[in-house]
Amino acid sequence: MYRPWIWITVCLLCATMIYGGKVLVFPVDGSHWVNMKVIIEDLHARGHQVSVVRTSDSWYIKETSPFYTSITLETESGFDEDTLTTFVSHMLEIQRTGKSAWMLFKLAMEEAQETAELHKKTNKMLEQIFENKDFLRSLQDAKYDLVLADPFIPVGVILAHYLKLPLVLNVRWTSQGEGHFSIAPSPLSYVPLTGTVLSDKMSFLERLLNVIVFCFTEYQFTQHVSPTYKGLVDKYLGPDKDFASLFQAADLWLMRVDFVFEFPRPTMPNVVYVGGFQCKPAKPLPEHLEEFVQSSGEHGFIIMSLGTLIGELPHDLADEIAAAFAKLPQKVIWRHKGDRPATLGNNTLLVDWMPQNDLLGHSKIKLFVAHGGTNGVQEAIYHGVPIVGLPLILDQPDNLLRIEVRGAGKIIDIFSMNEDIFFQGIQEVLNEPSYRMNMQRLSRLHRDQPMKPLDTALFWIEFVMRHKGAAHLRTESYRLPWYSYHSVDVILFLLTIALLILLFFAGLVWFCFRLCLKRKVKSD
Template sequence: MLFLPGNASMMISIFLTGLCFLFLGPTCCSGSRILVVPVDGSHWINMEVILRELHSRGHIMTVLRSDKSWYIPSNSSIFTSINVTMLEDEAADINYYNKMLLDVMERRRLPTFIRTFYQQYLITYMLAKGHEIMARSVSTMLDDPVFMKKMQDSKFDLILTDPALPIGVVLGSYLKLPMVFNVRWINTGEGHLTIAPSPVSYVPVSGSELHDQMDFLERTKNMLHSIYSFVEQHFFINPAYSDVFQRYFPPGTDLLSLELAADIWLVRTDFVFEFPRPTMPNVVYIGGFQCTKSGPLPVELEAFMQSSGEHGVVVMSLGSLVSALPRETTEAIAAAFAQLPQKVVWRFVGERPSSLGNNTLLVKWLPQKDLLGHPKTRAFVAHGGTNGMYEAIYHGVPVLGLPLLFDQFDNLLRLKERGAARVMEANSLTKEDFLEALKDILETPSYRNNIQRLSQLHHDQPMSPMDTAIFWIEYVIRNKGAAHLQSAGFSLPWYSYFCLDVAVLIMALTGAFVWASVLVCKVICCRSSRRKNVGGGDHTHIVS
């Protein structure tokens, strides 16, 4: 055995410690300055998860928020905030969505073909007002020399934004910052439909409530939804920003061109959940990045879970955006829960249902991921938000869906198509139907088997979705952008993109060739006919 003097041993220890910091410490771009322009509500919940990971790696973040923000704190240990005028300053409060829910539930009684278009109209109406507010907000920022000097003097290395609301897109483009999107939705629907080729023959348009195996009528409906999205983008959304683009950007700039210039699109889905479709080099899939292993529950909640015995527990949450269902709906749900042998944990805000059973625990907030990962959990009654669907997949819990607004109908359709969920209409829900659906989810093994199969596929990746997201954010910082991953197709005019100019040329040449061929044939036939006529006339003269 070799013994070293104290100084030599200390030097080796220092050397080994240095190696550990070199290989295990923060990356070379740690300490980068990142400007973050998020979207409030549930979108902020998953954006904050990324910010915490970036903070742990030494990055310095500045978040733009509204002084009236619903979720984004003004004081945080992981970022500095700047209050600016945002959508929340002028828009209706969060109770607006409760009113919108009642309207949607009423219109869900319409035939399927019609109701999806009506829902899109409601969203368009809401977005049109929202974009007018956001255009004024971004104009106020760009017109404020003190604010803009602060932005420029901060020397940000990157802007991380959610393009569902385009303030960050416009501001980051004006500042000429490398841009990364944390995205599922943009102005007219799912972001993937904007960045990647999306044939309407098998790629369902957002809000259509269609799958990827469409018959003729379904493809017709999908095409109409695609046309509607085009009209929405160019006639309802772009005009709101025309003054901003005329004053601050080169001619020909519109919102879509700024979005397509983003370096990386971190898309909050993957192909375990989403239908297969074409993609692009700068699209990175991070579906379920916010999911983590379950942690311990509060003592009282853990005791409630354990008291369920072999029957287990049903967890119900309808998200953070809608705070209340109609009274008759909650009474039917409570009455159905009361007849189950399982215990129920229900995130509930509002007047306590009179039909509530002793087996049901009402809470204003619940640790959703910890409950879904608990071994006693048997089913998840959910509204179909992206975050909740991925947590159900991550932990392998079958879903009974009650979609209410926006993308929730499409999200639950994807799980239903994979045999991992059953979906009900909240507007026509009765105690008997809800109880039957609950028993079906709890007692039919295929639902649990299918969701656990999806969970297995989701976990079988070379890198976790979170590590993938952080890698590509830091990749853009290190390389000051990722322009080499952007398709040249985005810079082409529409007629060149679809090769319509080439098609016109080929058709013209083909037409000219056919015309020339017909003309030549006519000339040849005419000459041949003349020769025959001349030859026949001479013969007759000689005979006579």
């Protein structure tokens, strides 16, 4: 007899009794939307009404959908595809010119400037929203039960506070960087910052780098990001509200990682890990693809994709990659933009788009050549496919490092690589069984959860709706000033007392000494 059945039946009965809730969603465009959409579809399937706030220049978030009603803002999002791809191309350009410390510093400064620019645009958009009284009234009148927001752009976070609604975050990043840094204690000795490409085991110099990067990030946040929104927050939420505290006051954090992917670190009771919730079993392939991969025989096949944000690869680089692929006995499916490389082998199929999840879940797949976006890495873990990583920008090197230190993949520096290096790398991951075994171990760990991550996400969203928040899971420590939070005032007080006691005794000794001296002088 295994009792979860009884318990889960009760839970499901309670859960189905919930009236269909009204959820107001503030997504972030691009790859973030891929994740949010999965949750929205599930919310819809469970009988909830979903309204999605989008901008008129949105590039992924469609105006009409069977799963949600859209609310279109006639403003610029400040986070459009053009800005992003131009930014990415520019970063690539800098990276390719050489990786000196100066260049990396310059890159970090440019990235910081781009971020500051993004927040300025977002603030402007928020100002437009707050000036639009009709729009605000319509949001208030709709009587939503919950705001579900991606806090990478803080529109949803700020409006949830204005509307006084429970707030659930679907989060990987906040304005302070990796989501945990906004909410959980993060000892810098073993919690690496994104962008440092460090693991949780660091040398002294690595820990030094981590502290420096942390200081830089905090400086950027407190000096350039937080002040951008100060006027707006003061005006519409009240002068007692602090921008950072708006995030910390969220009811629940659905964190898009788990500890198979992320290094273990402190967490908080209102953080729920839903990493890989978008992964699902493979569906059958389209006929022409199935035929192609079956033709690989016992050697199996490889897929390669560098994500959506990367434009054309330089010709020479594409040629090196194609030539390496041509030497393999495996078949290759390569999502490639631009001209057909001259060195392309017969075993390689170029495609504009591929059903990545279905290919990763195919029985004949041997290897995934990936740029290291979170979604792709999570899918590789889910299906247990080892990775050869060609990280380009943003968090991609950090994501792939997490795979490499677990022995489930190998990183190759795309900027210095040639045909041979790439070929050797692929051969190593294909022929050394430990890579596949380690990735399959990660896959087993990831799948061995009491509940599917997507169901966990849905359970907790509905939990917040049922109980109109989740205040009991959230500390209010963020209300403390920093010196109280870190007990600096108490320590200073204790030191002062210790000093006074010391001074008192020193005074006493001095007094006795003087007394003795006087007596001696007298008696002399």
